[in-house]
Amino acid sequence: MGIGKQALFFTMLLIALVEAAMSTTDSKDKVDKFVISPTKTIVRIYNKLGEGLNLTIHCKSKDDDLGVSTVAYNSYFYWKFRVNFLGTTLFFCGLSWRDASGVFDMYKAKRDMKRCPTRCNWEAQKDLVQGLRQGDNVHDMAFNWTYKT
Structure with missing residues (x-):
């Protein structure tokens, strides 16, 4: 598998894992977006x-x-x-x-x-x-x- 295909594979795997984690939350607790906190x-x-x-x-x-x-x-x-x-x-x-x-x-x-x-x-x-x-x-x-x- 070439480097480009590996990068695509890992990107798709990450997206699938995040979607799976999001789908297991109760609908009333769903997060509208991901949080990247630049400050503490x-x-x-x-x-x-x-x-x-x-x-x-x-x-x-x-x-x-x-x-x-x-x-x-x-x-x-x-x-x-x-x-x-x-x-x-x-x-x-x-x-x-x-x-x-x-x-x-x-x-x-x-x-x-x-x-x-x-x-x-x-x-x-x-x-x-x-x-x-x-x-x-x-x-x-x-x-x-x-x-x-």
């Missing part, structure tokens, strides 16, 4: 609980476990990543403090690629966890805590 996205979770209250954070994705971190008041935890080729990147985090806890999707590509393309900031407050939209820093998302009884 930074997610920050700020502790705004109050003086003397620490925030414990444990974030994961399908492929990465970022470990457990304890964040003091007015400090933050962050990580950087590139959105995957299919635009399905998801990081979820378990957050907890003295009075409450919860597990939240802190970065979900389908939801966040437009609302915070390079910087996703979250504030953990006593009453809820709020997301800030990039550009105008408006609180545009919120998650409720599960309070300890």
